Amino acid sequence: MTSASFSIGSVSVQGDVILAPMDGLSDQPFRSLARRLGSAMSYTEFLCADDVIHHRPGIGRRFAFDPMERPIAFQILDNDPQRILEAALLLERFSPDVIDVNLGCSSRHVSQRGSGSGMLREPQKIAATFALLTRHLSIPVSAKIRLGWDDSSRNYLEVAHIIQENGGSLLAVHGRTRHQAYSGAADWDAIAEVCSSVSIPVIANGDVRSAADITRLKDHTGCAAVMIGRAAVGNPWIFSRRDRPEIPPDEVCATIKTHLDAVLAFYGSPHGLVLFRKFARGYLSPYHPDPAFSHRLLTETDPCQFMTEVTSFLSQVNALPPAYS
Numbered sequence: 001m002t003s004a005s006f007s008i009g010s011v012s013v014q015g016d017v018i019l020a021p022m023d024g025l026s027d028q029p030f031r032s033l034a035r036r037l038g039s040a041m042s043y044t045e046f047l048c049a050d051d052v053i054h055h056r057p058g059i060g061r062r063f064a065f066d067p068m069e070r071p072i073a074f075q076i077l078d079n080d081p082q083r084i085l086e087a088a089l090l091l092e093r094f095s096p097d098v099i100d101v102n103l104g105c106s107s108r109h110v111s112q113r114g115s116g117s118g119m120l121r122e123p124q125k126i127a128a129t130f131a132l133l134t135r136h137l138s139i140p141v142s143a144k145i146r147l148g149w150d151d152s153s154r155n156y157l158e159v160a161h162i163i164q165e166n167g168g169s170l171l172a173v174h175g176r177t178r179h180q181a182y183s184g185a186a187d188w189d190a191i192a193e194v195c196s197s198v199s200i201p202v203i204a205n206g207d208v209r210s211a212a213d214i215t216r217l218k219d220h221t222g223c224a225a226v227m228i229g230r231a232a233v234g235n236p237w238i239f240s241r242r243d244r245p246e247i248p249p250d251e252v253c254a255t256i257k258t259h260l261d262a263v264l265a266f267y268g269s270p271h272g273l274v275l276f277r278k279f280a281r282g283y284l285s286p287y288h289p290d291p292a293f294s295h296r297l298l299t300e301t302d303p304c305q306f307m308t309e310v311t312s313f314l315s316q317v318n319a320l321p322p323a324y325s
């Protein structure tokens with residue numbers, strides 16, 4: 001366990017490895033599991049400001065949280081400073097610890113509208129958003145950014161300064177541009193530049209797949225904490241700095257059961273089981289299950305039968321070789 005800690009304004013964070021916000025993945029059951037395994041704080045999936053303002057069905061479930069997840073950041077996505085403020089004021093009533101603004105979403109229909117990473121093309125809007133939020137909210141405000149829109153407009157230092165100068169208390173940086181989406185390698189040098197040029201804490205993000213990567217990214221950038229997204233799906237133990245080969249199949253099985261039970265309690269059955277399939281794939285793919293088994297498992301609609309199949313499968317697999325990553 002690490003004794004590292006940092007502060008987001010007046011909010012103290014104990015630890016230096018954090019589950020990334022991921023639409024469709026970092027819901028309350030998965031975030032709670034990650035927190036129990038060592039993730040130092042929680043971020044919700046993005047919350048569209050319009051959905052919050054108009055109380056659209058399902059929005060409450062996207063920011064429901066377990067008190068043990070604190071500190072928790074509610075992440076807002078929109079392209080309009082006033083609408084972001086309106087949503088933030090509504091969300092503040094549900095007592096998050098931090099309001100985060102999504103300046104990184106790369107999906108075409110979001111970014112082309114000027115939301116998410118699209119806002120990186122309008123730094124003055126970022127300034128207006130942070131000026132408004134920090135004036136009107138009583139909790140800290142943060143942002144999650146990418147490096148810029150594309151290679152010819154990598155304005156991450158300008159954006160980082162704008163956020164800091166307008167009262168932002170924390171910055172998470174995914175080391176890719178919007179144009180890259182998820183291709184190429186995350187640019188850890190650029191994240192290091194941000195860390196050394198602002199005084200607010202920086203969370204470094206991109207391409208951490210192992211416990212050794214956590215240490216490498218911290219050493220490379222001098223960041224306050226490391227954020228992990230895709231690699232946590234299938235290996236939530238990474239928040240305890242444990243790689244998949246260190247997790248025996250019976251522990252994998254027990255965690256799948258705990259996670260599935262939490263998903264079923266949160267979403268109900270059979271919807272919860274359908275949503276759990278992507279996690280099941282992540283937990284089991286290191287063992288290369290044969291396609292017939294995978295198909296049977298991932299189309300199963302009865303949670304008890306699903307768990308029986310998983311238990312039987314995991315009782316027959318060998319531990320992963322140490323070289324697996």
Ligand SMILES: Cc1cc2nc3c(=O)[nH]c(=O)nc-3n(C[C@H](O)[C@H](O)[C@H](O)COP(=O)(O)O)c2cc1C
Nearest residue numbers: 020021022023045046144174206207208228229230
């Ligand atoms: C399926 C998926 C959904 C995501 N949803 C969000 C989101 O809601 N908000 C956000 O800021 N980033 C989102 N991201 C980006 C991640 O937070 C993270 O920046 C990215 O995956 C890079 O980190 P990684 O290499 O550890 O996966 C998402 C990524 C994925 C793969």
